[in-house]
Amino acid sequence: MGSKIAGSVLLLSAILLFGGHQAPVVSAAPGQGFIPGIPTVVKTPVALVKAIAIPGAPLLSTDLVWVDEKTKRMFFADRSNAAIDIIDAENDSFVGRVTGFVGAVGANGAGPNGLLVTPDNKLWAGDGNSLTQVVDLNLNPPRIIQSINTGGIMRADELAYDPTDRIILIGNDREPVPFLALISADTYRVVGTIPFREATGLEQPVWDPQLHRFFVNVPTARGALLAVVDPKTMSVTAGYPVGSNCGGTGLAQGPFQRLLVACGTPFIVNAVNGAIINNITQVNSGDEVWYNEGDGQFYVTSTDNAGATVLGVIDAQTATWRQNVPAPGARNVAALASNNHIFSVVRAPAAGVTDTTLCTQFNMRGTGCVAVFGHK
Amino acid sequence: MRLSSAVLILVSISVVPLAAQSADPLRYEVAAGYQFMRDQDIAKQNPDLSANFPAGWMASGGARLWGWLDAVGEVSGSMKTLSIPGDKPKLRVLTYMAGPRFERAAHPGINPFAQVLFGSARASNTVLGIRETVTDFSYQPGGGIDLNLARRFGARLEGDYRIVRAGGHNSKEPRVVAAAVIGF
Numbered sequence: 105m106g107s108k109i110a111g112s113v114l115l116l117s118a119i120l121l122f123g124g125h126q127a128p129v130v131s132a133a134p135g136q137g138f139i140p141g142i143p144t145v146v147k148t149p150v151a152l153v154k155a156i157a158i159p160g161a162p163l164l165s166t167d168l169v170w171v172d173e174k175t176k177r178m179f180f181a182d183r184s185n186a187a188i189d190i191i192d193a194e195n196d197s198f199v200g201r202v203t204g205f206v207g208a209v210g211a212n213g214a215g216p217n218g219l220l221v222t223p224d225n226k227l228w229a230g231d232g233n234s235l236t237q238v239v240d241l242n243l244n245p246p247r248i249i250q251s252i253n254t255g256g257i258m259r260a261d262e263l264a265y266d267p268t269d270r271i272i273l274i275g276n277d278r279e280p281v282p283f284l285a286l287i288s289a290d291t292y293r294v295v296g297t298i299p300f301r302e303a304t305g306l307e308q309p310v311w312d313p314q315l316h317r318f319f320v321n322v323p324t325a326r327g328a329l330l331a332v333v334d335p336k337t338m339s340v341t342a343g344y345p346v347g348s349n350c351g352g353t354g355l356a357q358g359p360f361q362r363l364l365v366a367c368g369t370p371f372i373v374n375a376v377n378g379a380i381i382n383n384i385t386q387v388n389s390g391d392e393v394w395y396n397e398g399d400g401q402f403y404v405t406s407t408d409n410a411g412a413t414v415l416g417v418i419d420a421q422t423a424t425w426r427q428n429v430p431a432p433g434a435r436n437v438a439a440l441a442s443n444n445h446i447f448s449v450v451r452a453p454a455a456g457v458t459d460t461t462l463c464t465q466f467n468m469r470g471t472g473c474v475a476v477f478g479h480k
Numbered sequence: 481m482r483l484s485s486a487v488l489i490l491v492s493i494s495v496v497p498l499a500a501q502s503a504d505p506l507r508y509e510v511a512a513g514y515q516f517m518r519d520q521d522i523a524k525q526n527p528d529l530s531a532n533f534p535a536g537w538m539a540s541g542g543a544r545l546w547g548w549l550d551a552v553g554e555v556s557g558s559m560k561t562l563s564i565p566g567d568k569p570k571l572r573v574l575t576y577m578a579g580p581r582f583e584r585a586a587h588p589g590i591n592p593f594a595q596v597l598f599g600s601a602r603a604s605n606t607v608l609g610i611r612e613t614v615t616d617f618s619y620q621p622g623g624g625i626d627l628n629l630a631r632r633f634g635a636r637l638e639g640d641y642r643i644v645r646a647g648g649h650n651s652k653e654p655r656v657v658a659a660a661v662i663g664f
Contacts, residue, residue: 130614137521138644138651139571140612141605144525314610358567360562361607374567376608381566400526415542421528423565 142361143400143421146444146479150401150417150429154196154476155466156448162183162452163472165208168262168392169438169449170418172221175241176440178447179227180474181216183208188216188229188239190246193440193447196476202239204248206232206259209330218308222265222289227341228272235286236274236287250292254285264318265307271295271335273318275306282306283321286338296338300331305308308355308392309333310363313374317341318376321355321365328352328367330378346371354393356402358420364393364402370416372423374400382423385409391436395420398441399479405434405448415448415477433461434475446477482546506663507544511636513537513659517558517573520652533558533573538657542581550581554597554656570606573653575599577620594623601644601653616651618644626661634661 134221136142142304160182161361167181171193186207190200193315206215215231222228227246232256238250256261265272276282276355282305284298300306300322311326318333322343329352332342350368357363361375366389372381402418414428415437423451434448450461452472463473515536523531540554559572577599585591601618604611622640629635638657643650 131616136647137519137525138601138614138616138646138653139519139521139573139603139605140614142522142526142529142571143567145528147527314612360564360567360605361610362566372566372609376567376610379567421526421564 116479141359144398145421146399148479149427150477151480152429152462152475153478155463155468155473156191156196156198156476157468158189158198158473160472163449164452165214166449166451167206167216168218169436169447170219173441178438179219180449181219183214188219191474192430193445194443196445198258200245202246205237212257215259215386217259218262220263220265223267228263230263230274234258234260234276236260238292250289252292254294255297261306262308264311266335268316269335273309277306278434286335298333298338298340307353310355310357312357315375319355319363321352322353328365329466330365330373346373353391354389354392356395358395358402362420366390366393370404370418384418386425387414387428394438396439396441396444402441403446405437406430429473429477431462433474444479448475450475490637502528506664509661510541511659511661512539513657515558515655515657516557517653517655529562533560535559538659546580546637548584551582552581552597567608573603575601575618589628591626592654593626596621616646618642622624636661
């Protein structure tokens with residue numbers, strides 16, 4: 105009898121150790137703690153630490169910024185050089201440029217605009233003429249390998265990526281009826297479009313892996329509409345109004361299903377039900393916004409209540425404002441989580457205008473630069 | 481599936497060995513009780529959150545293999561609700577572990593033991609019903625004492641240092657246990 109019981113216990117042990125899981129086994133992400141979704145919080149103040157010089161034409165026209173955590177590269181849309189510029193985000197230095205975009209002046213919209221990098225090291229960017237450009241960063245030098253027409257006339261703008269279905273969502277924001285195009289990252293074909301008849305544009309989208317939905321900040325005449333898009337049915341499944349009499353722009357996802365929705369000022373919104381958790385009033389919300397997993401902060405570049413341009417730091421966990429860092433000229437933001445370097449592009453002033461941007465603190469005048477912020 | 485299998489086998493352990501009761505040494509046991517756990521990752525990475533999990537439970541079953549060596553299987557759970565502005569995320573850690581226990585009667589009525597269990601640990605973070613879950617390999621060295629209060633009943637005080645191999649590093653979750661033990 106004893107051996108039978110011992111056998112039962114050993115069987116129990118085997119089941120406990122090797123028994124089948126009903127749900128797929130997902131391990132903790134590298135660098136994260138065991139319990140998922142708990143942000144790493146760094147509370148030391150943020151300060152300007154460096155500026156990176158960018159060769160070529162002065163940065164008169166730029167757009168979005170992206171940081172790829174895997175390759176530790178920062179990319180930004182440099183319309184003045186009709187290119188995407190590549191920055192080494194570990195060493196804070198310019199490393200190269202991908203050309204072939206429309207540039208600052210295009211009859212059917214400027215480009216590049218929004219951009220992102222997928223895990224297979226392809227850079228996707230919106231461009232003028234309703235084009236989505238795909239750059240293979242594995243090539244040396246990187247170059248455009250696909251130009252995908254999204255079916256509009258004006259520019260293709262900001263985008264997000266669904267890694268499960270390998271779908272890129274990109275907005276044509278300046279059409280008479282703005283629309284989203286969904287593109288297969290395998291076939292490079294547009295697989296669906298979603299029109300937004302009440303929209304006055306289409307702004308920053310994000311992918312929510314837990315909800316398996318895209319969220320898009322849709323500006324309307326009444327305020328921002330947070331549109332929820334199902335990539336499988338290619339339809340809008342919900343819409344949450346955020347703010348009133350404001351223009352929707354940026355969108356970023358933080359911990360605990362929290363979204364920062366930019367509509368004049370930053371709103372912290374729950375992605376599950378659209379409930380507003382807090383409205384930040386100490387800083388405006390600017391254009392692109394970013395969540396940095398390395399320090400648990402949302403970042404915005406905009407003006408403070410006195411009208412000065414700042415980098416706004418917002419605690420994602422407590423949904424509260426933390427700090428405004430003076431950042432004259434800074435526009436759009438992204439961060440590398442592994443070293444908590446926060447990057448923002450500073451445009452050059454127009455010809456004949458005195459340069460008062462933060463680039464001058466590093467003896468760069470009239471050229472623009474990339475500002476690097478870090479924790480003290 | 482896993483939990484139901486564990487419960488079935490624990491029940492089988494508790495009802496099958498009736499014949500063994502005639503023998504003096506108690507060869508099988510079940511235990512259930514309270515556990516208090518602390519997640520060292522949270523303590524390290526997030527100063528605004530408490531790392532303690534004051535709500536928890538454990539249940540285990542064991543059988544004497546020979547002499548001072550037991551085989552043990554255990555399930556446990558710890559949970560807490562985060563106190564942050566907005567919706568309150570619910571955290572939960574479940575473990576399913578088994579391994580050897582070394583136990584000797586050092587003093588009448590007191591049996592100290594040491595054990596090391598191996599298995600899996602599953603953690604989840606739920607916000608408004610949306611759950612994010614990870615599962616990783618875990619091992620748990622520990623020890624304690626069994627206080628024999630009656631022939632078949634006792635109390636257990638135990639301390640363990642659980643290590644979860646998560647995302648390329650070791651997550652540490654020490655815990656203390658107070659449990660009731662029934663022998664067969």
